[in-house]
C-alpha cells in the first residue's frame with residue numbers, strides 16, 4: 001500500500017497546448033486511486049504563496065480540448081533561492097501534500113530537483129513544452145500542435161509567396177532548439193531551415209537561391225528558428241536582400257500563435273498517458289523523475305539526466321532537405 005494520500009499538480013514555465021489534458025489526467029487518475037488532489041495556481045509562485053485548492057472530477061470537465069492551462073503558469077525567481085523553496089515546503093506541509101506532479105520544461109525540472117535535494121516530498125515531472133527539446137522523451141506535450149500550427153500558417157504564406165515570386169523568411173519558436181523548424185520544414189516543403197544546432201552558412205543559402213531560377217522556383221520559404229545564431233530572420237533577410245535584388249524578400253514572425261490553440265489529438269493522447277503515468281509513479285514511490293514517452297512506451301528518466309543531457313537533432317532528417325530540394 002502506498003503511503004501517498006494527498007498530491008498537488010501544477011503547470012510551470014512556458015505554456016503549451018495539451019497541458020489541460022495532462023491536468024485532467026492527473027486529477028482523474030488521482031481520484032480513481034482514492035487520493036486527494038490539489039491544483040496549484042501560477043506554478044512555483046503559487047506554491048510559495050499557498051495557492052492550493054482541492055480539485056474534483058468536475059473541475060477538469062470539458063478542458064481536454066482547450067489550449068493554455070486552467071491552473072495558469074508562471075516564472076518564479078524566488079523558487080530559485082533556498083528561502084523560496086523553504087516557503088514552498090512549508091505550504092505543502094500545511095496542506096499535508098506528500099507528492100507533487102509538475103508539468104513543464106527543463107527549468108521546471110531544475111526547480112523540482114533543487115527542491116528534492118533539500119526536502120523529502122517526492123516530485124514527478126511531465127514534459128510540457130512546445131520546443132520538444134527534452135532528453136528522455138520522443139515527444140513533449142504541445143510540440144505536435146505547435147508544428148501543425150506552423151504548417152498551416154506556412155501553407156497560407158506559400159500561396160501568397162508563389163503568386164508574387166517572393167522569398168519568405170519565416171521565424172518560428174525554438175530559442176535553443178530547431179525541432180519545430182525541422183519537423184514543420186519537412187512537412188510544408190520548405191526550401192531550407194536555419195536552426196541553432198547547425199551553423200548557418202550564408203554561402204550555402206546563397207548558392208541555393210542562385211539555383212532557384214534553374215529549378216523554376218516560383219517561391220522560396222526559409223524557416224528560421226528564433227535562436228538561430230546569425231541573428232534571427234530579420235538579420236538574415238537583410239543580408240540576403242543585398243545580393244538578390246530580383247527576389248522580393250519578406251519576413252514573417254509567427255510568434256505566440258504557436259503556443260495557443262486546440263491541442264491536436266496526438267497531444268491530448270500523449271498528455272493523458274503521461275498524466276496517468278505520473279500519478280502511478282508517485283504511487284510506486286518514484287521521485288525525482290520525469291515520465292517520458294519513448295518508442296511508444298512510458299519511461300522514467302531521472303531529472304538529473306533530462307536536465308544534463310541535450311537532445312540532439314537527427315542528422316538523417318537534416319539530410320532530407322538536400323534530397324528534397326534537388
Ligand code: ADP
Nearest residue numbers: 013014075076079080104105106107108110111
Ligand atoms: P520551463 O520549465 O518551460 O523550461 P523556465 O525555465 O522558466 O520554464 O522555468 C520555470 C520555473 O522553474 C522558473 O521560473 C523557476 O521558478 C524554476 N527554476 C528554473 N530553473 C531553476 C533552478 N536552477 N533552480 C530552482 N528553480 C528553477
